[in-house]
Amino acid sequence: MTEPSASPVTPATPAPGVLRFSAEVADALAAGAPVVALESTIIAHGLPRPRNLRVARELEDLVRAGGAVPATVAVLDGQPHIGLDKDGLERIAEDDSLRKFGFRELAPALATGASGATTVSGTAFLAARAGIRVFATGGLGGVHRDWAASQDESADLALLARTRITVVCAGVKSILDVPATLERLETLGVAVLGYRTAQFPGFYLTGSGQPVGWTVQDPAEIAAVMRAQDALGGIRSALVVANPVPAREQLDPALHDRVLAEALAAADRAGVRGQAITPFLLAHLTEHTAGASLEANLAAVRGNVRLAAEIAGRWAAGPQ
Numbered sequence: 001m002t003e004p005s006a007s008p009v010t011p012a013t014p015a016p017g018v019l020r021f022s023a024e025v026a027d028a029l030a031a032g033a034p035v036v037a038l039e040s041t042i043i044a045h046g047l048p049r050p051r052n053l054r055v056a057r058e059l060e061d062l063v064r065a066g067g068a069v070p071a072t073v074a075v076l077d078g079q080p081h082i083g084l085d086k087d088g089l090e091r092i093a094e095d096d097s098l099r100k101f102g103f104r105e106l107a108p109a110l111a112t113g114a115s116g117a118t119t120v121s122g123t124a125f126l127a128a129r130a131g132i133r134v135f136a137t138g139g140l141g142g143v144h145r146d147w148a149a150s151q152d153e154s155a156d157l158a159l160l161a162r163t164r165i166t167v168v169c170a171g172v173k174s175i176l177d178v179p180a181t182l183e184r185l186e187t188l189g190v191a192v193l194g195y196r197t198a199q200f201p202g203f204y205l206t207g208s209g210q211p212v213g214w215t216v217q218d219p220a221e222i223a224a225v226m227r228a229q230d231a232l233g234g235i236r237s238a239l240v241v242a243n244p245v246p247a248r249e250q251l252d253p254a255l256h257d258r259v260l261a262e263a264l265a266a267a268d269r270a271g272v273r274g275q276a277i278t279p280f281l282l283a284h285l286t287e288h289t290a291g292a293s294l295e296a297n298l299a300a301v302r303g304n305v306r307l308a309a310e311i312a313g314r315w316a317a318g319p320q
């Protein structure tokens with residue numbers, strides 16, 4: 001059987017010189033050592049300053065402590081970076097002019113020399129091109145609650161439908177329409193595994209109340225699913241590993257529901273739309289929960305990064 005001619009977004013050798021690799025990422029990839037991609041939008045646009053820079057460093061350290069090499073992804077001066085040095089990390093945390101780049105922004109950014117943090121869709125695309133199979137984030141983008149009126153569905157979903165990468169997340173951000181997002185993932189053919197849970201996580205909350213079809217218990221099982229994707233052939237989609245924030249670190253659900261309702265109303269009043277809505281809602285929640293939502297968000301991201309490092313280790317080790 002021949003493959004369709006449209007070339008899929010799969011891990012592939014990067015076109016020479018287009019991607020700039022940090023030395024440690026280049027070495028790790030050449031050696032087949034574990035690598036975990038990290039996105040930069042969460043640092044640039046999802047977390048308050050100056051905490052965001054500390055978090056950026058902490059997440060990289062967590063990957064290293066887990067035996068893998070961190071590859072924080074961003075576009076700087078028109079060049080996609082796979083792994084950032086000290087200055088690069090500072091830039092994504094501190095540069096006010098940094099834009100937010102989903103997948104579709106990448107080509108214009110390259111051609112014009114622009115700089116931006118990459119979202120899940122931008123990061124997953126670049127990481128896959130770089131040959132990185134495991135990616136950790138906080139919560140995926142998805143279908144927004146007013147979808148019928150706004151048609152706002154994150155580009156994350158469509159990109160994950162055609163990119164072979166394993167994304168470890170705490171579900172989708174609870175500011176979204178979670179059941180609708182799960183339906184879209186099903187339609188798009190993106191497999192979802194609950195990590196030690198039969199319930200899809202709720203980002204700030206341990207559970208969203210929605211079921212997941214598959215529950216896995218350890219990183220080796222996840223690596224086995226990844227190998228099964230490859231063994232089947234023809235699968236172009238991502239694997240979503242949904243890893244709940246521990247119950248003791250979740251946001252108080254009653255506080256969550258109340259403040260989220262206020263945040264959605266405030267966004268509506270302020271006419272915030274499009275790319276700005278996710279950062280607006282996240283910042284509103286942080287402010288109106290006195291930082292509690294931020295702590296839950298960070299706990300979720302840390303857990304995802306740790307798990308991603310373990311998965312990357314299992315993946316790099318090959319079939320057992």
Ligand code: PSU
Binds near residue numbers: 042118155278
């Ligand atoms: N997860 C977080 N904080 C964030 C995001 C995810 O904990 O800021 C970002 C991701 O980069 C995700 C993006 O891809 O929000 C989705 O934005 P939009 O809804 O505009 O596609």
Ligand code: MN
Binds near residue numbers: 274
């Ligand atoms: Mn959107």
